[in-house]
Amino acid sequence: MTRHFLIDTDLTQAEQTEVLDLAAELKKAPYSRSPYAGLDPDGTATAGRQTVAVIFDKTSTRTRVSFATGIADLGGVPLIIGAGESQLGHKESITDTAKVLERMVSTIVWRTYAQAGLEEMAAASKVPVINALSDDYHPCQLLADLLTIREHKGTLAGLTLAYLGDAANNMANSYLLAGVTAGMHVRVAGPEGHLPQQSVIDQATARAAETGGSVLVTTDPAAALAAADVVATDTWISMGQEPDSAGAKDATYELFSSYGVDAAAMAHAAPDAVVLHCLPAYRGYEIAADVIDGPQSLVWDEAENRLHAQKALMVWLMDRR
Numbered sequence: 001m002t003r004h005f006l007i008d009t010d011l012t013q014a015e016q017t018e019v020l021d022l023a024a025e026l027k028k029a030p031y032s033r034s035p036y037a038g039l040d041p042d043g044t045a046t047a048g049r050q051t052v053a054v055i056f057d058k059t060s061t062r063t064r065v066s067f068a069t070g071i072a073d074l075g076g077v078p079l080i081i082g083a084g085e086s087q088l089g090h091k092e093s094i095t096d097t098a099k100v101l102e103r104m105v106s107t108i109v110w111r112t113y114a115q116a117g118l119e120e121m122a123a124a125s126k127v128p129v130i131n132a133l134s135d136d137y138h139p140c141q142l143l144a145d146l147l148t149i150r151e152h153k154g155t156l157a158g159l160t161l162a163y164l165g166d167a168a169n170n171m172a173n174s175y176l177l178a179g180v181t182a183g184m185h186v187r188v189a190g191p192e193g194h195l196p197q198q199s200v201i202d203q204a205t206a207r208a209a210e211t212g213g214s215v216l217v218t219t220d221p222a223a224a225l226a227a228a229d230v231v232a233t234d235t236w237i238s239m240g241q242e243p244d245s246a247g248a249k250d251a252t253y254e255l256f257s258s259y260g261v262d263a264a265a266m267a268h269a270a271p272d273a274v275v276l277h278c279l280p281a282y283r284g285y286e287i288a289a290d291v292i293d294g295p296q297s298l299v300w301d302e303a304e305n306r307l308h309a310q311k312a313l314m315v316w317l318m319d320r321r
Contacts, residue, residue: 004122004129008139008177023312035318036076050106055081057112066306098124128317142178143309148302157183162228164259168194171234176204180213187216189224225268232276262288
């Protein structure tokens, strides 16, 4: 049965560890695996390089560069399909597109809006489908984040991760699900009306019961930050949700003003806490310049680790076809 990666909990705790272990190996030896190179098990070439379709309904920097580079590193050819460059979702259904692509490519990577579209794509595809970001989840980013945390802390299980800001967005959802899958204690804080849906909280709580992690959802940033080992945030205005006026934008910033990651916020966290931000960052809003550019920031390691984590994921999925 073809495995897909659409949501963080598509990996069990043991499987997540396998992917992270492989990511660490590939970071040390970037060209040691070639699942897309068309090789026999003995290493002899049998065919041309395999192609991976990478579809973007949303603009991208890190996702595009990391997937394109990673596919090439693994011996494959990245086929980048931008918004409006295919019939997908317009003249042709998602199901029909999946049935066409599965006959021509080895993996489908899609950065899109609705999670339901990814689910429909995966249901119709015999090749792995990877969620490169949806409105609901950003699971590839979390693999990179977990790899980064593990590199600097040595472990994941038992650590406390605090996420501040818009706690109703895809990053908050994925921090909850991926974090507890790793056995972490995940706390998310945001204002009323900007907290995770109950279904996500319930799913995270159920996974935490299996792994020894825990979940806290609160409107109190200090409660989330207390002695946290990791502090994470994201832009307060997600792509596709931009306010339609300057006044509405100012109101959004005012709403989230108590949830910024600055020196005062970091004073609540553990002294050796590290800081994450998936980028792009808006200094002076969700994160202060002296924090993101300071000694506790792992943001640039985090960005690089998108490459290694996604390569590992693609290898892992190809090994299970």
